[in-house]
Amino acid sequence: MRTYIVLDLEWNQSPIGKEGAVEAIPFEIIEIGAVKLDENLEYMSKFHEFISPVVYNDIHHRIYELVHIDINYLRDKGKKFLSVIGKFKQWCYMEGQEPMFCTWGSMDLSELQRNMAYHKQENFFEYPLFYYDIQKLFTLDKCEDPKERLPLEKAVRFLGLPIKGEFHHALDDAYYTSLLFSKINFEALKVYKSLDLYRSPDSKEEEIYVKFPEYAKYVSRGFSSREVLMEDKTVKDMLCCKCNRMLRKKVRWFVDSQKNYYCIAQCPEHGYVRGKIRIRNKQSKGYYAIKTMRLVGKKELDFIKTKKEQLRLRRKNT
Numbered sequence: 428m429r430t431y432i433v434l435d436l437e438w439n440q441s442p443i444g445k446e447g448a449v450e451a452i453p454f455e456i457i458e459i460g461a462v463k464l465d466e467n468l469e470y471m472s473k474f475h476e477f478i479s480p481v482v483y484n485d486i487h488h489r490i491y492e493l494v495h496i497d498i499n500y501l502r503d504k505g506k507k508f509l510s511v512i513g514k515f516k517q518w519c520y521m522e523g524q525e526p527m528f529c530t531w532g533s534m535d536l537s538e539l540q541r542n543m544a545y546h547k548q549e550n551f552f553e554y555p556l557f558y559y560d561i562q563k564l565f566t567l568d569k570c571e572d573p574k575e576r577l578p579l580e581k582a583v584r585f586l587g588l589p590i591k592g593e594f595h596h597a598l599d600d601a602y603y604t605s606l607l608f609s610k611i612n613f614e615a616l617k618v619y620k621s622l623d624l625y626r627s628p629d630s631k632e633e634e635i636y637v638k639f640p641e642y643a644k645y646v647s648r649g650f651s652s653r654e655v656l657m658e659d660k661t662v663k664d665m666l667c668c669k670c671n672r673m674l675r676k677k678v679r680w681f682v683d684s685q686k687n688y689y690c691i692a693q694c695p696e697h698g699y700v701r702g703k704i705r706i707r708n709k710q711s712k713g714y715y716a717i718k719t720m721r722l723v724g725k726k727e728l729d730f731i732k733t734k735k736e737q738l739r740l741r742r743k744n745t
């Protein structure tokens with residue numbers, strides 16, 4: 428049976444700022460809250476634990492202002508990370524249940540896996556890890572600007588939902604997120620799964636290609652440098668998300684000042700397709716590409732053409 432695990436984490440960070448930060452674990456999880464829903468988004472059960480911190484020996488003042496939990500409380504009430512994550516795994520993967528994880532925003536699953544790696548806990552999530560970013564689905568359903576991202580509290584107030592607990596407590600936030608989840612038109616938005624890239628592809632076989640109604644996404648394996656990456660044929664190829672045709676480019680790949688790459692290709696049947704490549708550092712070392720190929724109109728073609736020309740002129744003049 429499909430279940431939805433609506434997850435929320437609270438984490439701490441170095442109380443003295445960047446100098447005190449541990450690179451492998453900049454955010455140490457101190458609380459896990461989750462609500463399990465059935466396939467009809469009806470409440471099934473909940474999970475809640477505090478974690479006794481071992482990396483940072485005090486709560487950062489900003490975090491304290493949000494969560495109102497002090498270090499002594501955590502030392503007293505919190506359990507060891509490995510014991511909590513073990514219980515959490517059992518609760519998520521009960522016999523006959525296939526969990527789909529849901530979070531408000533895109534950070535929680537990555538940070539959870541980073542904490543797991545730090546504590547040498549085997550990564551039990553499926554690969555590739557798809558999840559629902561309820562914040563994104565909420566925007567697609569309720570907001571005009573598709574890039575808008577409301578904080579959880581604002582979204583709850585936006586819908587005029589009753590406020591029963593405090594915000595920035597993991598279980599309350601998971602509960603609010605599950606409530607918002609049940610208020611959106613999920614059937615219509617179901618296809619918009621998000622992809623957690625804490626683990627990116629290590630080989631050609633692990634590379635990821637996903638199709639959505641208006642765009643497709645490709646995630647490459649790792650390359651030793653940005654230059655080598657941008658010479659790879661699969662990275663540079665453009666496909667139509669509707670018909671899978673290999674497309675001819677109208678505007679060839681170029682890089683902008685934010686180091687993102689753009690191009691425009693054309694499908695004889697479905698029109699212009701804009702390519703965008705973002706290059707990310709790989710967890711181990713090297714770089715990987717996230718390419719989106721999105722159907723666009725003539726306006727976007729002109730915009731990209733102009734952008735390329737402006738960048739060319741700027742480079743010439745400097």
Ligand SMILES: [Zn+2]
Nearest residue numbers: 667670694697
């Ligand atoms: Zn096409």
